[in-house]
Amino acid sequence: MIIAVGSGKGGTGKTTVATSLALSLEAGDPGSAGWGEGPGHLLFLDCDVEVPNAALFLKPVLDESETVGLPIPEVDLGACTFCGRCAEVCVWHAITVVGERVLVFPELCHGCGSCTLNCPEAAIREVDSVIGKVESGRAGRIVFGQGILDVGQPMAVPVIRRLKEKHLGGLTDGVAVLDAPSGTSCPFVETLRGVDYVLLVTEPTPFGLHDLRLAVEVARDELALPVGVVVNRDGVGNAAVDDYCRGEGIPVLLRIPLDRRIAEGLSEGHPLVGVLPEYIALFRGLLRRISAEVAR
Amino acid sequence: MRQLVLLSGKGGTGKTSITAAIAHLASVQASVVLADADVDGANLELVLDPRLTESHPFMGGQVAVIDPLRCTQCGLCEGVCRFSAVLSAADGYRVDPSACEGCAACVYQCPDDAIQMVPQQAGLWFRSETRFGPLLHARLFAGRENSGKLVTAVREQSRRVTLETGRNLVIIDGPPGIGCPTIAASTGVDLALLVAEPTASGIHDLRRTLAMVEHFRVPALVLVNKADINPRQASVIAAFCRERGLDLVGEIPYDTVVTRAMVSGQPVTMHEPEGVVSAALRAVWEKVRDRLASAAPAGMGE
Numbered sequence: 001m002i003i004a005v006g007s008g009k010g011g012t013g014k015t016t017v018a019t020s021l022a023l024s025l026e027a028g029d030p031g032s033a034g035w036g037e038g039p040g041h042l043l044f045l046d047c048d049v050e051v052p053n054a055a056l057f058l059k060p061v062l063d064e065s066e067t068v069g070l071p072i073p074e075v076d077l078g079a080c081t082f083c084g085r086c087a088e089v090c091v092w093h094a095i096t097v098v099g100e101r102v103l104v105f106p107e108l109c110h111g112c113g114s115c116t117l118n119c120p121e122a123a124i125r126e127v128d129s130v131i132g133k134v135e136s137g138r139a140g141r142i143v144f145g146q147g148i149l150d151v152g153q154p155m156a157v158p159v160i161r162r163l164k165e166k167h168l169g170g171l172t173d174g175v176a177v178l179d180a181p182s183g184t185s186c187p188f189v190e191t192l193r194g195v196d197y198v199l200l201v202t203e204p205t206p207f208g209l210h211d212l213r214l215a216v217e218v219a220r221d222e223l224a225l226p227v228g229v230v231v232n233r234d235g236v237g238n239a240a241v242d243d244y245c246r247g248e249g250i251p252v253l254l255r256i257p258l259d260r261r262i263a264e265g266l267s268e269g270h271p272l273v274g275v276l277p278e279y280i281a282l283f284r285g286l287l288r289r290i291s292a293e294v295a296r
Numbered sequence: 297m298r299q300l301v302l303l304s305g306k307g308g309t310g311k312t313s314i315t316a317a318i319a320h321l322a323s324v325q326a327s328v329v330l331a332d333a334d335v336d337g338a339n340l341e342l343v344l345d346p347r348l349t350e351s352h353p354f355m356g357g358q359v360a361v362i363d364p365l366r367c368t369q370c371g372l373c374e375g376v377c378r379f380s381a382v383l384s385a386a387d388g389y390r391v392d393p394s395a396c397e398g399c400a401a402c403v404y405q406c407p408d409d410a411i412q413m414v415p416q417q418a419g420l421w422f423r424s425e426t427r428f429g430p431l432l433h434a435r436l437f438a439g440r441e442n443s444g445k446l447v448t449a450v451r452e453q454s455r456r457v458t459l460e461t462g463r464n465l466v467i468i469d470g471p472p473g474i475g476c477p478t479i480a481a482s483t484g485v486d487l488a489l490l491v492a493e494p495t496a497s498g499i500h501d502l503r504r505t506l507a508m509v510e511h512f513r514v515p516a517l518v519l520v521n522k523a524d525i526n527p528r529q530a531s532v533i534a535a536f537c538r539e540r541g542l543d544l545v546g547e548i549p550y551d552t553v554v555t556r557a558m559v560s561g562q563p564v565t566m567h568e569p570e571g572v573v574s575a576a577l578r579a580v581w582e583k584v585r586d587r588l589a590s591a592a593p594a595g596m597g598e
Binding site: 007008009010012015050051053056057092110111113114117149151155156181182183184185186187188189203205206210211214217218222223236260263264266267268269 | 400404475494561
């Protein structure tokens with residue numbers, strides 16, 4: 001079962017919930033619960049590749065790193081006739097022909113291969129241009145993976161795609177928790193693709209509600225995925241998030257109160273269930289409810 | 297014309313609340329235009345009480361559409377698509393629009409001319425009037441791509457409106473993260489105000505955001521929000537700023553008045569002008585203003 005933890009609005013506690021959910025499952029009795037047994041049975045992926053923070057809380061030992069590249073065209077000027085066909089077919093304007101020169105702009109290239117396929121002289125080959133990396137390791141019994149976008153690179157999606165391919169490819173049972181990026185555009189969609197359940201973390205404020213609605217539009221309405229809500233910093237703001245969830249029939253699965261102890265613990269890199277261990281049982285209950293929803 | 301962008305890397309550090317307060321304070325002394333560059337979580341309008349005056353469609357990229365009447369089911373399109381967007385079913389091939397990158401590689405490979413690229417409306421951009429000045433904002437439709445392109449559209453419009461109305465300062469509320477939309481919000485601005493949080497995540501993301509703005513040669517100032525949540529981490533940020541030669545322009549205490557102001561739909565500096573948060577923000581604005589006045593104009597600023 002793959003659970004993505006998202007929010008729309010940033011800073012609502014996605015990483016707090018995702019890391020504590022994984023740690024709560026790890027803390028349990030693996031035999032009776034059926035997770036956390038061999039490698040791959042409890043997996044955590046930080047898909048927030050622009051600003052990945054989960055490692056600060058899970059403190060994994062990372063023993064594997066691979067670069068993520070996009071295939072960028074390289075033109076053999078000996079074979080090129082400067083016909084300009086490559087520039088004509090490139091919708092990103094990432095390749096252009098100026099006189100007897102061909103200019104490639106790697107930061108605009110999406111790696112689609114259209115220029116290579118359309119070159120009448122077969123003068124283009126592709127070389128990987130590094131845009132980020134995928135790091136993997138373990139945090140206790142949790143198999144951990146994170147994507148990291150290189151600074152200055154615009155495209156997060158290929159890094160997320162590679163992270164998911166690498167770790168979710170062989171997953172047949174167990175639980176995978178995906179920490180999604182904030183926002184509701186392409187990196188969020190890429191993270192949600194193929195998951196079984198979307199847990200949306202919000203705060204009961206006008207900003208939280210506004211962005212929760214957008215996240216529900218993507219997860220439930222566009223991608224047809226089941227969604228549930230965690231209300232974080234419960235007690236701050238107003239009741240509009242509850243009214244919205246009731247009206248939409250979206251279950252509120254957990255409430256985490258506004259509590260200075262939690263905020264201070266998180267600020268030092270302590271996970272929520274490290275600060276308040278009584279939440280372990282609550283997160284395990286949360287997983288049972290999600291499992292029941294997914295089974296339906 | 298000067299352009300100021302507020303960034304944070306990490307979400308939820310208070311960027312939008314601080315943008316609204318700065319917009320309020322700046323509008324007293326300068327003539328401002330506001331731009332909400334967080335197009336897939338546009339919240340600035342919620343605290344500016346805007347009156348919508350213009351709404352325009354935003355055309356994002358294109359997606360491939362297969363004509364089932366012309367398709368001979370050869371499967372070449374599926375073979376060339378690197379984004380797994382071509383789906384094969386018993387009744388033929390079709391394109392998953394949410395996966396299609398819009399590259400058109402399949403169009404050129406199709407021997408039957410059965411594939412067309414169809415432009416997609418990916419969102420809307422708006423102009424509104426607020427009591428502090430015109431606001432340019434946008435809405436990206438659920439799950440669409442090209443948020444960076446929409447940010448660029450919002451910025452182009454904000455520059456146009458600034459020139460047309462003879463105003464002199466654009467204040468941009470940036471998106472979280474450091475990728476495509478954040479880069480689009482930051483390139484060519486005169487100054488970035490980085491809103492940091494004194495937490496392990498906040499410091500990690502401040503470093504990445506700073507590296508991004510330095511990569512694009514944008515000068516930066518740092519502000520610590522919710523500073524008293526963890527004074528030790530706040531001093532780590534202060535030491536980091538000293539080490540890197542960055543101006544730390546203020547420390548704002550954590551106060552639920554910021555949330556109460558948001559619920560009331562106002563900048564905190566209007567909601568509780570005499571409070572400690574508002575006083576701290578006024579001091580921040582003065583430093584930002586002085587820095588903007590002394591900054592050499594950026595390449596795209598004029």
